[in-house]
Amino acid sequence: MYITSSTGEFRVAVCTSARGTTISVDVKTAVGGWSSATVPAPILSGEAFALTTQSRGVEGATATLSGVGTNRPFVWRLAVETTTGWLAFELTIDSDGFDIGHDAPQPGIQFDLGALPPYERGNHFWFTTNVSAPSTWNRSAAGNDFPGAYYFDPYRRCELELFVDLGASTWFGEDSALRLYEYTCGVVRSFRPEPSAEFGFIGTAPARMRSFPRGRHVLRWYVAARRRDDLGGVSPTEQDALRQLVADCLRLVDTPTDEWHGSPGAWADAAASAAGELMSDGLAWRSDDLGDYLLAYVDARSDAWSAAFAAKGETWNGDGPCLDAALWLLRPLQLLRATTAQSELAKLTDRVDDFATREAADPRSRILSGRHDAQTEMGTWQYVYLLADTWYLYGESELRERILAEIESVLIPLAHRVGYNFPLSFDKSALAKLGPGGNAGSAGTYAMLMASLAASESDPERYTEEARRALRALANLHIDDVPQEAVLAPHAMVAADELARQEPGGEWAELREYFLAQTLRAMYWYDDPLPVGAVRGARIGMFQACTGIVYPAFFEDVEVAVRLASVVDRERDPRGLLRVLDRARRVNVGFLPAFGSEPDSFTLPHIPFEELPMLDGARSGGSIGQEIYGAGWLYWAHLLWDALAVSDNPQVMVLNADPDPGRAGTPGRFVAYNGTDVAQEATIRFTGAGTTVDLQLASGAWEWLSASA
Secondary structure, eight states, rough: EEEOOOOEEEEEEEETTTTEEEEEEEEOOSOOEEEEEBBOSSSEESSGGGGEEEEEEETTTTTEEEEEEEESSEEEOOOOOOTTTEEEEEEEESSSSSOOSSSSSSOOEEEEEEEEOTTTIEEEEEEGGEESSSSSEEEEEOOOOEEEEOOOOOOTEEEEEEEEEEGGOTOOTTTSSOOOOOOOEEEEEEOOOOOOEEEEEEOOSSSOOEHHHHHHHHEEEEEEEOOOGGTTTTOOOOHHHHHHHHHHHGGGGOOOOOOOOOOOTTHHHHHHHHHHHHOOBHHHHHHEETTEEEEEEEGGHHHHHHHHHHTOOOOOOOOOOOOOHHHHHHHHHHHHHHHSSSHHHHHHHHHHHHHHHHHSSSSEEEEEEEEOOOOOEEEHHHHHHHHTTTTTTSSSHHHHHOOOOOOOIIIHHHHHHHHOBBBBOOOOOTEOOOOBBBOOTTHHHHHHHHHHHHHHHHHHHHHHHHHHHHHHHTSSSSSGSSSSSSTHHHHHHHHHHHHHHHHHSHHHHHEEEEEEEEEHHHHHOOOOOSSSSSSSSSOOSSSBSBTTTSSHHHHHHHHHHHHHHHHHOOOSSSSHHHHHHHHHHHHGGSSSSSGGOOOGGGGSSSSSSSSSOOTTTTTTTTTBBBGGGGGGGHHHHHHHHTEEEEESTEEEEEEEEEESTTTSSSEEEEEEEESSSSSSEEEEEETTTTOEEEEOOOOOEEEETTTTO
């Protein structure tokens, strides 16, 4: 039985043989024939999940097979459906439960690449192209983000892509398999009895799930393949492969329309409420001999940090001034104060500004202290990011000159010393790596800062050249060396976009697309089937806070959304990014206790939790604390979705595509988008101009708008 993709580029063959039910993939050749991309192999890996077919058929665009388990008592049904660029597989298993055994985690999804060619560890292995998941940091800490993979075979000259919808895979749970901790998406090679390889969603760790749960369970995945005779015998780079894979997978992002039916202006209401809460003495502010200071967490409390320090025999003290919290609040508050008439923000803005100005100038902050005589540890991405988010806040002032002096005397020499390959931490005295780990993505933040300086400071070419060198250094690293903190790749994307606007037709547009792919790679591409903890049963957030940390965080989610919004106008077809941003608009309210099941139990219910619980994580949502330092992103969310333009229909998103004027994007542009599966009507009101626009949007449709219209 052959099932051909809608593009005609590939087909899968499902056969019944002595090996049971098997699957293989063929790709269309340039002359119209077919060549093999894989050899026949069982649809699922694992002895317990061998399948015997009893019936098959075609219903419209869907091919179906059904049967029983060969070695275990269950019945199954497989539906294969064509979708844009992919074949979608959905396997359903019904049983009373059964033992699996103690082998590697099963079931898995496998495509047999067959026997590897002669000298596979040289001529073949060197020229294959692999993108695998999950992403890792420091070659050890794996995350649980992007369940997709790409493989290019230089002998067969074909590529394979896989995406697994882990949210639909209902047999994953707290007492069973832990998804991307026990499985890998990608290629696994073996050498006994002969060299061979498999591509798929394959168990690689000791199995936790010893028995399959009773009831009906589903596994859903997508496959694509292509013959690539257009490459002239040269394998694609990992960077190009990642760009293509993420772009293809972006078609599969859904909009959780049942998640939030919030009122128009929901983010505005939350931001207004948070303004009062952020003035709270004791819980948000405390004081010392220098004056009032802003805390990092509500009531200086973080159960997770306290436990972590206690495990080291130390004590965590959250009662101290947090300059980060003030600076990350100040920029959106200033923008809102300048563009809206929200009087309730004035007192908060002034208080935050007073603290930030005083704290940044004080030696204890260390951020503007220049070179040190003694070893002084600095977290690299925080240091670079604070400078990038600080230098333009203060106009012509002594403080601004100190910031620029810090950039010239410490940051730029550090970048040169490490060859733009930034470490996780550095010593401010020696300008050298301190401790383990790398933080290469900080080159993106550095490039964003340099591009900003080039637009306003003297000697713009010098700063522009710094941005170019940093982006090139980052782009030429292996794709798995780039991820770390989720906000860094989007900074590189924004910097590349700025260079692309200045130098059209060059390398920078491609680099913008590559860093966009790196950004989206860190997104959670599936729903968590068992959300529990302090936050209500909401879908998970958007982005893994940093690689290997295994939870989404509010600060990172909205920061990334702000950067993505600024490049929507650069997309030929923006629907993929609009789906991502609409999802961000809807799910990120889950970080606010006010939207939870027990809002009255929180004194400051509009200050976000740092993290939401994950099936694969510790499941202790909210234990890190309510992040005052992340509250600034509540105001960015307001600026994105309902500060300057608001839809009266909450199912229609109206997005500010220039949330941070002067940094990127096209000023004064908005886009309305209907991510639901039915037509929607909406009236868009521009709050500053007082004008309105009536829209009718079909499912998946968007329309660009201008505040001056």
